[in-house]
Amino acid sequence: MTTETETRPRPVRTPAPWARLTRSIAKHTMLIVLSAVMIYPLVWLLVSSFKPNADIFRDLSIFTTDLTPENYVNGWNDLQSPFGVYIVNSSIIAFGAILGNLVSCSMAAYAFARLKFRGRNLAFAIMLGSIMLPFQVLMVPQFVIFKELGWLNTFLPLIAPKFLATEAFFVFLMVQFIRGLPKEIFEAARIDGAGHFRCYLNITFPLITPALATTAIFTFIWTWGDFFGPLVYLRLPESWPVSLALKGFLDAQSSSDYGSMFAMSVVSLLPMFLVFLFGQRFLIKGITTTGIK
Amino acid sequence: MSSLGELRKLAKGKDRKQSRGKERYPDNKTALLFLLPWFVGLAGLTIGPMIASLYLSFTDYNLLQPPQWTGLDNFTAMFGDARFWNSFRVTVTYVLVGVPIQLALALALAMLLDKGMRGLSLYRSIFYLPSLLGGSVAIAILWRQVFGKEGLVNGFLAWFGVDGPGWIGHPDYALGTLIVLNVWTFGSPMVIFLAGLRQIPEMFYEAASIDGAGRSRQFFAITLPLLTPIVFFNLVLQIIFAFQAFTQAYVVSGGTGGPGDSTMFYTLLLYKEAFNELDMGYASAMAWFLVLVVAAFTAFNFWLSKYWVFYDD
Numbered sequence: 203m204t205t206e207t208e209t210r211p212r213p214v215r216t217p218a219p220w221a222r223l224t225r226s227i228a229k230h231t232m233l234i235v236l237s238a239v240m241i242y243p244l245v246w247l248l249v250s251s252f253k254p255n256a257d258i259f260r261d262l263s264i265f266t267t268d269l270t271p272e273n274y275v276n277g278w279n280d281l282q283s284p285f286g287v288y289i290v291n292s293s294i295i296a297f298g299a300i301l302g303n304l305v306s307c308s309m310a311a312y313a314f315a316r317l318k319f320r321g322r323n324l325a326f327a328i329m330l331g332s333i334m335l336p337f338q339v340l341m342v343p344q345f346v347i348f349k350e351l352g353w354l355n356t357f358l359p360l361i362a363p364k365f366l367a368t369e370a371f372f373v374f375l376m377v378q379f380i381r382g383l384p385k386e387i388f389e390a391a392r393i394d395g396a397g398h399f400r401c402y403l404n405i406t407f408p409l410i411t412p413a414l415a416t417t418a419i420f421t422f423i424w425t426w427g428d429f430f431g432p433l434v435y436l437r438l439p440e441s442w443p444v445s446l447a448l449k450g451f452l453d454a455q456s457s458s459d460y461g462s463m464f465a466m467s468v469v470s471l472l473p474m475f476l477v478f479l480f481g482q483r484f485l486i487k488g489i490t491t492t493g494i495k
Numbered sequence: 496m497s498s499l500g501e502l503r504k505l506a507k508g509k510d511r512k513q514s515r516g517k518e519r520y521p522d523n524k525t526a527l528l529f530l531l532p533w534f535v536g537l538a539g540l541t542i543g544p545m546i547a548s549l550y551l552s553f554t555d556y557n558l559l560q561p562p563q564w565t566g567l568d569n570f571t572a573m574f575g576d577a578r579f580w581n582s583f584r585v586t587v588t589y590v591l592v593g594v595p596i597q598l599a600l601a602l603a604l605a606m607l608l609d610k611g612m613r614g615l616s617l618y619r620s621i622f623y624l625p626s627l628l629g630g631s632v633a634i635a636i637l638w639r640q641v642f643g644k645e646g647l648v649n650g651f652l653a654w655f656g657v658d659g660p661g662w663i664g665h666p667d668y669a670l671g672t673l674i675v676l677n678v679w680t681f682g683s684p685m686v687i688f689l690a691g692l693r694q695i696p697e698m699f700y701e702a703a704s705i706d707g708a709g710r711s712r713q714f715f716a717i718t719l720p721l722l723t724p725i726v727f728f729n730l731v732l733q734i735i736f737a738f739q740a741f742t743q744a745y746v747v748s749g750g751t752g753g754p755g756d757s758t759m760f761y762t763l764l765l766y767k768e769a770f771n772e773l774d775m776g777y778a779s780a781m782a783w784f785l786v787l788v789v790a791a792f793t794a795f796n797f798w799l800s801k802y803w804v805f806y807d808d
Contacts, residue, residue: 229607230614236604237621240679244624246647247637259640262650310533318519319526327505329533330498332541334732336739336789338765339782342551342775343544346558366536373533374498398525427631429742434770448632452749460640467633478627482620485627489683490690 251464258460274469277462281450282439285466292443295360295432296425302364303372303421304414310367311376312402316388326377333370345434359435360425372417375488379413380406416488419481423474444470499728552780557773569780578756578764579781585670586761590737590792593677598729601681605688606718619689623682634676635746639663642672663747666757673758676743684729691725692718720805727804731796738789741766761785 242264250258252269278285313319314326348359367373383406391401407414429445436442442450448470451463478485527534552569554562573579604622608615628634641647644661652659662668699717708716744752744760752759752767765785769778 233607233614233618237618240625241621243637243641243647244628246641247633259645262647306532306536309529313526313529317522317526317529319523320520322526323505325530327502328537330502330505332537333498334735334789334793335541335545336735336782336785338739338762339548339779339786340541340544341548341765341782342769342779343547344540345769346547347539347544349558363536363540365532366540367533368536368540371498374501398522398529402529423627427628429630429632429745430766433745433766445632448636449746449750452636452746463636464640467636470633471628471631474628474631475624478620478624482623486619486623486686489686 248468251468255461273461273465277465280462288442288444288447292426295357295443296422298361299364299425300418300421303369303417306365306367307372308376310373312406315377315380329370355438355441360431376413379410383409416484419477419484420488422477497728548779548782551776552783554776556775569777573780581756582759582761582764585759590734593674594733594737597678597681598684601684602688605685622685626680626682629680632746635743638676638747664754666755669757673743691722695721723804727800734792735789
């Protein structure tokens with residue numbers, strides 16, 4: 203018996219070292235070439251934003267020494283308001299949306315994950331199903347509601363809905379996270395006389411910080427990049443967020459001032475890039491549980 | 496488990512407890528409190544508007560005067576409109592070409608990125624970055640220049656002596672550039688595939704290799720079947736999202752859907768009918784038709800999944 207195990211023939215063909223090496227080199231070459239293709243447009247955008255306007259399309263290369271911050275100075279003041287105004291607008295919207303999602307989604311998630319109530323499965327199914335509903339079917343009536351409320355050209359239509367847990371993705375993300383917490387913590391708290399509100403505020407909230415971070419990061423990236431909502435609700439240039447301001451460059455592009463437009467594009471991408479750089483761990487965790495972008 | 500897997504479980508009614516009565520539901524009142532915001536949102540911003548837009552789709556409504564009931568007029572007008580069918584064709588092409596290419600690339604790259612290989616997290620970051628930025632106006636602006644007459648793509652083609660067209664301005668190619676943009680954002684499904692691959696127990700491969708299965712055999716007998724639920728999940732959601740694509744078509748075409756309506760996405764036409772023509776009834780009819788089309792695609796996907804998706808439960 204033992205001899206049989208020891209002398210068991212190994213039908214696995216272990217490849218020769220040189221074959222493994224060739225395979226590895228081929229693979230890395232492929233990956234590096236593809237990475238370069240993927241990332242090249244972004245690098246080109248960055249380099250071009252520092253080139254004198256006349257050079258951008260005359261020389262497409264990213265290797266140049268003739269760099270100037272001139273486009274940033276021009277672009278910043280090219281539209282009706284300085285670009286800083288649009289950045290402040292975007293920041294207000296993003297901050298409000300993050301706050302709303304954190305509060306409302308975690309409350310709903312606590313109920314779905316920890317409370318026993320009639321109709322829970324049905325409510326949960328409806329919530330998950332709402333992920334798949336095309337928002338266009340809500341667009342016109344929502345516009346009428348917000349118009350009647352006198353909210354046009356304010357940030358409220360973009361912020362207020364977030365306080366009503368309308369982003370089912372995040373509710374689901376937090377439900378998954380709360381379900382993963384050890385039940386004993388909650389039981390111990392209940393025995394010590396803590397009500398559900400205490401359990402939510404003092405136990406769940408601190409323990410689900412990774413899910414909260416993921417929610418905050420995704421909310422930031424989505425609201426910062428959002429174009430449709432502002433396009434519908436914000437018609438006055440001084441209320442524009444950066445996405446609409448960039449479209450403003452496109453509309454006014456008779457002067458073919460590509461440099462300014464590129465420079466402000468870089469400015470608008472920078473916060474998203476920083477969030478990506480420092481929040482990657484949470485982003486990856488987030489998309490693997492919910493399948494969002 | 497994914498949101499879709501969860502939904503499937505609920506639909507099959509597993510987890511369902513037989514006993515009923517008050518002791519089973521001790522938290523009814525507390526739950527009402529915790530779910531109040533969600534409930535208000537569901538009623539006021541989802542279900543209410545759904546019903547309202549269904550009603551509006553049978554009316555003539557321009558925001559200023561009260562809606563006038565016109566029966567099926569919007570729908571007959573819609574189905575008789577060549578522009579409507581063109582936008583439908585453009586969107587379906589975008590979905591049916593773009594999504595499979597994007598997912599195939601995502602899967603291929605996920606397979607290439609072995610566990611513990613050198614540079615894994617760097618590659619993953621580079622491939623993922625575009626899908627994070629891809630929906631923004633800045634990237635759409637960049638795309639206009641990359642595929643412009645004097646842009647990067649033509650600069651590259653010029654090395655080979657090819658004089659490329661202005662891709663964005665050509666009715667035959669403009670939609671293609673948007674499909675390429677969608678493919679460029681393959682990073683997020685790739686990350687989902689990667690996570691799925693990591694969940695396949697190592698022992699399956701050990702057992703298979705002891706039984707003499709080679710690399711390709713292992714892929715077709717273990718990896719692919721166990722990955723099918725994730726492929727399915729990605730497919731369903733990416734199709735639903737692709738149907739709603741808007742920003743990129745809007746910005747790349749400068750808000751026109753041109754050249755020659757070649758990038759007039761369904762959502763773009765819908766937006767124009769609603770907010771440029773103020774034809775809210777017609778737009779609502781279009782929105783409901785979109786819901787039905789997306790539902791049909793999703794249902795078809797679920798039906799088809801019986802034949803190729805492998806669930807081990």
